[in-house]
Amino acid sequence: MRRRTFVGAVGGSAIAGVAGCLTRDDDNAGGGDGTLRIATYETMVNGTNPAGTWLKEAFEAEHSDAELEWIVPNDGLNQYITREQQNADYDVDIYFGLNVDDLVRIDDNLETGSLLRELDIDRLDNAGRIRDELDMGDPHGRALTYDTGYICLVYDETIVSEPETLDDLTAPAYEDELLAQNAQQSDPGRAFLLWTIDANSEDGYIDYWRKLETNGARILADWSESYSGAYMEGERSIVVSYSTDQVYANEYDYDMSRHQVAFPNDQGYANPEGMGIFEGATDVDLAYDFLDFALSSEAQAEIAQRNVQFPAVAEEHVDLDEEFDRYAHRPPETVAFSYDELQGNLGGWVESWGREFAGQ
Incomplete structure (x- = not known):
C-alpha cells in the first residue's frame, strides 16, 4: 500500500543521496541511450508485490530495446528542485508520484512552469481516458494522473x-x-x-x-x-x-x-498521483511511450491493485478484481483544493x- 512521506521545505544545503554538483549542459534534449530513468517513491519499487516491478517488466517486454531504471531520491521531488536551483545535472527522465501540492511547490521555488515540460497530449493515445475529475489542474500542463486515493x-x-x-x-x-x-x-x-x-x-x-x-x-x-x-x-x-x-x-x-x-x-x-517528464529528459520519445503505457488498461489495473489505490481511467477501460471492487470505497463527495487555490x-x-x- 503506497503511503509516501515528503519533505515540505526546500533549502540550499547539500543534496542527500546525489554525489557532486555537475553543471547542466543546456543542450540535453537529444536521443537517449535506451535507458529510461524514472524517479519515484520507495513503496512503488520495494515491499510486497510493488507496482514498479510489474511496470518495469511489462514495459521492457513491449520495448525490447529499452531498459527502465527506477530511482528513489532520498529527498523526493525536493532533490530535483534543489538541483534545478543550482543549475546541476540530475540525469532523470520522468517523475512518477507527483500531486498537485508538488506542482505548487515547484512553482513556489523555481520559475513558474519549470522543471517539468508541458506535455503534448496528442502524443498520448490513452490520455483521453483519464476521469475528468482527476485533472491535476496545472495551468502549465506538466502532469497526468495515473491513480488516486x-x-x-x-x-x-x-x-x-x-x-x-x-x-x-x-x-x-x-x-x-x-x-x-x-x-x-x-x-x-x-x-x-x-x-x-x-x-x-x-x-x-x-x-x-x-x-x-x-x-x-x-x-x-x-x-x-x-x-x-x-x-x-x-x-x-x-x-x-x-x-x-x-x-x-x-x-x-x-x-x-x-x-x-x-x-x-x-x-x-481526493489525492491523485501524477507523472511528468523533466525538461532535461534525454529520451523524450521513450518517456512519452511510458506515460501512455501507464494509462493502458492492463497497467491501470496493476497499478491500482498493487498500490491499493483507484485507477485514473474511467471504469469501462479497466477490469479490477472482484474483491478490490467490493472493499475499495469511494466517498459520496470528494474534497480537493485546486492548483490555483493552493498557490x-x-x-x-x-x-x-x-x-x-x-x-x-
Whole structure:
C-alpha cells in the first residue's frame, strides 16, 4: 500500500543521496541511450508485490530495446528542485508520484512552469481516458494522473461509533482516540489538514485543531508510524488513512471490525498521483511511450491493485478484481483544493499549523 512521506521545505544545503554538483549542459534534449530513468517513491519499487516491478517488466517486454531504471531520491521531488536551483545535472527522465501540492511547490521555488515540460497530449493515445475529475489542474500542463486515493477515517467499531462529521472528532466520545499525521511530512497528514481547512475556512482551521488537541488527538510523523505502528498495535481506535483500507485488511485477513471506513461530512479528500517528464529528459520519445503505457488498461489495473489505490481511467477501460471492487470505497463527495487555490497559500497554511501542532 503506497503511503509516501515528503519533505515540505526546500533549502540550499547539500543534496542527500546525489554525489557532486555537475553543471547542466543546456543542450540535453537529444536521443537517449535506451535507458529510461524514472524517479519515484520507495513503496512503488520495494515491499510486497510493488507496482514498479510489474511496470518495469511489462514495459521492457513491449520495448525490447529499452531498459527502465527506477530511482528513489532520498529527498523526493525536493532533490530535483534543489538541483534545478543550482543549475546541476540530475540525469532523470520522468517523475512518477507527483500531486498537485508538488506542482505548487515547484512553482513556489523555481520559475513558474519549470522543471517539468508541458506535455503534448496528442502524443498520448490513452490520455483521453483519464476521469475528468482527476485533472491535476496545472495551468502549465506538466502532469497526468495515473491513480488516486481518498483520505478518510478508519475506525474500530467495537470501541467507537462512526464519526459522522469532522466536528464529532472534538466531542468527548472521541477523546484520546484520534491518530493523525504530521502535515509537514506526510501526504495523508497534509490532505487531512487541507480537508479541515475546507471545512472550517483558513480563518477557522487553527481553532478547530486546537479543539482536536484539547480532545487528545495524537499527531505522529507519517502514515507508517500512525497506522502500521500505533493503530495496528491497538493504541487508539481512529486513524487518518485511505478509503481502500479494507482491500488491504482483506488481503491479510485482518479483523474487519477494526477496519471500518468513515466519511465524515459524507466526504473524503481526493489525492491523485501524477507523472511528468523533466525538461532535461534525454529520451523524450521513450518517456512519452511510458506515460501512455501507464494509462493502458492492463497497467491501470496493476497499478491500482498493487498500490491499493483507484485507477485514473474511467471504469469501462479497466477490469479490477472482484474483491478490490467490493472493499475499495469511494466517498459520496470528494474534497480537493485546486492548483490555483493552493498557490500562494499552501506553504503558509502548513507553516502556521506546524508552529502550533507539529511538536506533539
